[in-house]
Amino acid sequence: MPEIPLPQSVPLAWYLILSAILFTLGVAGFLFRRNVITVFISIELMLNAVNLSFVTFSYKFKQVDGHIFSFFVMVVAAAEAAVGLAIILTIFKNRQTLEIDEVSSLKN
C-alpha cells in the first residue's frame, strides 16, 4: 500500500507514543491510586489510549475497521461507566469510604 503523508505531517510514531504514554499513565494510576473514582478514571484513560491507537492505524491504512472498533469501545465504556458509578455509589452508601483497599472482603 502506498505511503500517504498525514496532513500536518505529524509522524505516525508521535500518535503511537502519545497513546503509549496515556496508557502507561492509566496503568500507573490504576496501580498506585487508592481512591475508587481515580482508579475508575484511570481505566477510562487506558481505554481512550487504545482508541487513539485504533484511530491512528485506521487513518494510516485507510480502513474503516479501526473507527468502528473505537466506537464499540466508547459504547462499552459508557455502559461500564453507568454500571461502575452505580457500584461506587452503593459501596459508599454501605461503607462510607472510597478507599479501594478497604473493600477487600471477597477473598480466599
Add this chain to the structure above:
Amino acid sequence: MQQLWLIPLLPLAGFALNGLFGRRFSKTVINAVAVGSVLLAFLWVLKSLSALGAFSGGLEQTHVEHYFTWIQSGALNISVDFAVDRLTAVMLLIVTGIGTLIHIYAVGYMAHEEGYYRFFAYLNLFMFFMLTLVLAQNFLLLFVGWEGVGLCSYLLIGFYFTEKYATDAGNKAFIVNRIGDFGFSLAIFLIGIHFSSLDFGTVFSQAKALPIETSPGWITAIALLLLVGATGKSAQIPLYVWLPDAMAGPTPVSALIHAATMVTAGVYMIARSSSIFLHSPVALNVVAVIGLATAFFAATIGLLQNDIKKVFAYSTVSQLGYMFLGLGTGAFSAGIFHVMTHAFFKALLFLGAGSVIHALSGEQDLRKMGGLAKKIPITCVVLLCASVAIAGVPFTSGYFSKDLILESAYEYAPWMFWVGLFTAGMTAFYVFRAFFMAFTGEYRGHHHPHESPFVMWGPLAILAALSLGGGFINIPKYLEPLFPLAEESKLPPLASYSLLLVGLVGIALAYLMYVAAPKLPESLANAFRPVYTLIYNKYFIDEAYDSAVVNPVIDGSRSLLWRTIDAGAIDGTVNGVGKTARAMGNVLRHFQSGYIRSYAGWVVAGAILVVIVMGLTGVTR
C-alpha cells in the same frame, strides 16, 4: 401367507395391555385380555395349520414366511422369518393348547393373590417368546425366543419377590441358564462361520450334503455346544440344579414353564438341529448318556422328597432325561412324542398338585396331607389319571412314548434299555408314593380342605382325558417326513414283557410301602442309612456346587473385585482426582487477596511476561 406373525403377536398385545393398564383394570378385564389373547392365538394356530393342510396329511414341506431383513452385514444376512413344518405344528399345538388351559386354570388359582395383573402380563409375555422360539426359521431368532423365555422364567419364579427364597431361586435359574446360553451362543457363532448363514433351510441342507464318513471336528464342536445350551434350558446334568428350586414360583408357572413348554425347548432345539447331530456320533452318544444319567439320578432323588412340588420337579428332570435319551439314540420323533405326552400328564400333575395346595391353603408337605381322596375327589381322580400316565401303565399316553424311547435305546445299547427300564419303575414308584401319601390314610394336617372351583378343575378334566388317550395320536408317524422311522424293531420277549409290567410293579411297591405296610419305609431307611442320607440330601450336589463354584466366585468378588479393584483402584483414582484438585486450590487461594490493586498488579505482570516471551521467541517477527 398365513399371517403366522399373528400367533406370537396376540399374546404380546395381551402383555402390553395388561402390563401397561392392568393396575386400573378390573379382574374380569384382565382375565378377558390374558386368556382371550392366548385362546385367540390357539385358534389362529388351528386355522393356519388347517389351511396349510397339517391335519389332512399335508405340510410335508416347510412353509416359510419372510417378513423383513433384520441384520445385513457382509455375507451374513439374517431376516425375521417364521416357518411351520410338522415339528413346529406339534410344538405350536402343545404350547398354545396347554397354555390356554393353564391360563384358564390360573384365573382360579391366582384369584386371591397380590399382583394379579402382573402375573398374567408375564405369562402372556412368556407365550410370546415361546411361540417366537418355535416359529423361528433361523438360529438368531430362535435365540431371541430362547433368552426371552429365560427372562420370563426368572420373573415368574421370583413372582413372590418379597420372599428371599423366591428371588434366590429366580437368580439361580437365570445364572445357571447363562452358562448354557453361553454355550449356545458359541454354537451359533461357529455355525455362522462354517455355514455363513443362520437360516435353518440353508444350514441344514448344507449339513445334510456333508459326507457322513468324514465328519469334521467342528461339527462335533457345534453339536456339543448346542447340547450345552440344551442342558441349561432343559435341566440336564450338570445344569439341572435350577429346576427343583424353580418351584418357588406359583404352581401354574411350574406347570406351564417348568414342565410343559419352556424346559422342552432344549429337546425341540436338538430335534430341529438333527441334521447337525446326525453327523456327529460322538455328540449323539453324549446326548444319550447325559439323558440316561439325568433320568436315573433325578428319579432316585424323587424317591425321597417330601414336598409335593419337589417330587414332580425331579420327575420333570427325569422325564426330560428320557427325551434326551430318545434324541441321543436317534429316535428324534419319539423324543418329541414324549415332549407331547409329558406336557399332558406333567401339566396335569402340577395343576393337580396346585389344586391340592389350593385346597390346603398353601400346604405343600406330603407328610401333612393324607386321606384327601374323600375331601377333594375330583382332584384325586384327575391326579390318578396323570399318575398312571407318567407311570407308564399300558395304553396310557406315557406308555406309548416311553416305550418308543426305550425300544430305540435297546437298539442302541441294551444296557441303556435296562437302566431306563429300572428308572421307569422308580418313576411309577415315586409318583404313586406321593399319590398315596396325599390321598389315602388319615388326614394329618389341620386345614379344612375344600374342592377347587370349576374354572380350575375344568382344564384338569381336559388334560386328564389327554393324559389317558394322548398316546393314540401317532406323532412318530406324523413326523416321518422330518425324521424317517427306523424299521420295526423287535425287542426280545423278556424285554417287552418287563416293559409292559414295570409301571404296575412300581405302583404295587408304592402301595405295599405306603398303604399296606406303612412301617416298611422307615425300617428300610434305617437299614440303608448312608444311602438314605445321601439321596435325601440330593447327593449334596447343591453343596458341592456352592463350595466349588459359588463361594469362590463370591469370595473372589468380595476380596479382589470389590475391595481391591473397585474400592482400591477405581474409587482411589476418582477420589485422587478430587483430592489433587483440593490440594492445588488450597495453595492457589492465597493469591485471592481481595485487594483489587494486587489483582491489577498480577495482570500487568502477566502482560509484561507475555510481551517478553513473544519478543524472545519472535512470534511477532
